[in-house]
Amino acid sequence: MASWRLKEDLGLGVVAYIHDQLKFSDDYILDSGRGFTYWPSVLALTVSSDLPNFHNAYSIFRLHAEIDVAHGERVDGIDEALSRMMSRAALSALTYDRKNNLYKMSCTVYAQGDNEAWLSKVFLAAVALQIARADKVAKNLENDFGLKPAISGHPRGGFRPTPDPMVNAVENFFVPSGKQPSRWEGCGEWESAHDNLRRIALSSKTDGSGELTAEFDWLHNNPITVRITAREPHAEYGNGLALVMVLPWSDDEHDRARTAMKLNEMERRDWNWCHDLGSWCIDEGNLAFTCFIPNLAFHAGSLADMTHDMAMRAKWVNDQAALAAIGVEEATPN
Numbered sequence: 001m002a003s004w005r006l007k008e009d010l011g012l013g014v015v016a017y018i019h020d021q022l023k024f025s026d027d028y029i030l031d032s033g034r035g036f037t038y039w040p041s042v043l044a045l046t047v048s049s050d051l052p053n054f055h056n057a058y059s060i061f062r063l064h065a066e067i068d069v070a071h072g073e074r075v076d077g078i079d080e081a082l083s084r085m086m087s088r089a090a091l092s093a094l095t096y097d098r099k100n101n102l103y104k105m106s107c108t109v110y111a112q113g114d115n116e117a118w119l120s121k122v123f124l125a126a127v128a129l130q131i132a133r134a135d136k137v138a139k140n141l142e143n144d145f146g147l148k149p150a151i152s153g154h155p156r157g158g159f160r161p162t163p164d165p166m167v168n169a170v171e172n173f174f175v176p177s178g179k180q181p182s183r184w185e186g187c188g189e190w191e192s193a194h195d196n197l198r199r200i201a202l203s204s205k206t207d208g209s210g211e212l213t214a215e216f217d218w219l220h221n222n223p224i225t226v227r228i229t230a231r232e233p234h235a236e237y238g239n240g241l242a243l244v245m246v247l248p249w250s251d252d253e254h255d256r257a258r259t260a261m262k263l264n265e266m267e268r269r270d271w272n273w274c275h276d277l278g279s280w281c282i283d284e285g286n287l288a289f290t291c292f293i294p295n296l297a298f299h300a301g302s303l304a305d306m307t308h309d310m311a312m313r314a315k316w317v318n319d320q321a322a323l324a325a326i327g328v329e330e331a332t333p334n
Helices: 011-021 076-090 116-145 166-179 188-199 252-267 302-319
Strands: 029-030 037-038 044-048 053-055 058-071 093-096 102-111 203-206 212-219 222-229 240-246 280-281 286-294
Touching: 011 037, 011 044, 011 058, 011 102, 011 116, 029 188, 029 222, 037 188, 044 116, 044 240, 053 166, 058 116, 058 203, 076 093, 076 116, 076 252, 076 280, 093 252, 093 280, 102 116, 116 166, 116 302, 166 286, 188 203, 188 302, 240 302, 252 280, 252 286, 286 302
Parallel strands: none
Antiparallel strands: 029 037, 037 044, 044 058, 053 058, 058 102, 093 102, 203 212, 212 222, 222 240, 240 286, 280 286
16 A cells, blocks of 8 residues: 555655644554544544546646544534635635534645645645634534534544644744735736636636636626635735635525535535635625635745636536536525
């Protein structure tokens, strides 16, 4: 069985990069071939790489990061609460493992040679934020819905006496970096980012320095809208890059929330060729997909690729034929 420690392919190399950059203690790691489970505190984090998928002469590796958060049933009102909470998320979504009645924070990315540099850095930030925010999310679910935090310990090392330093990553790293001007403002990639979606979009425009908007097929006179901006700071992480897609959907909040959760589960389960960085959620009352890349995760090339990703996500949603494949055909779009 391949081991991520040997870095025998790009996917395993990215898994090893996460381990090395975050300086995980091997005392609390459980290896599993193409990945590992790590206990930064009492909640278990798993980072792994699938075997490659060969596509258009490229080897593409689908990588996953997820952290166990809480056990419990999907009680009334929880989808609405979680969907609103996820509008403030950055790089991960909350998904539900029905088999184990387990909520997880999760994200998935597609790595290949051309995007390895920037994607590794953004994926690293996603893992760090999962570690830093999982305890808070677990406590919210326990206080608001009576769910049980998914507490566990290393099978040999048991519970660690002190948490991993990355538990404090937001205060120590993300917030100080976020106080600086957005690194995407005037970065020189806005025109190339625009080029990546103008062929797919119904219409699009950019000011060439800090903002881009576009519309995509959905309903006649009511398209999907996308806004990408370096000028809207995150309430917690400060400056960075915000990506928001709004999908016209039902007037019923429960239906919008249920759809958001199902879309998150579908993105994490299937190959949709979009980096699953961010979350479907309820944003300002709308069914939306939101992603925020903090300043700390800036890397050249990320803007153009993430813009193309949003365009592909819009096409993917539209191609679902009103999302019948995930059982939401009874909802009525606006």
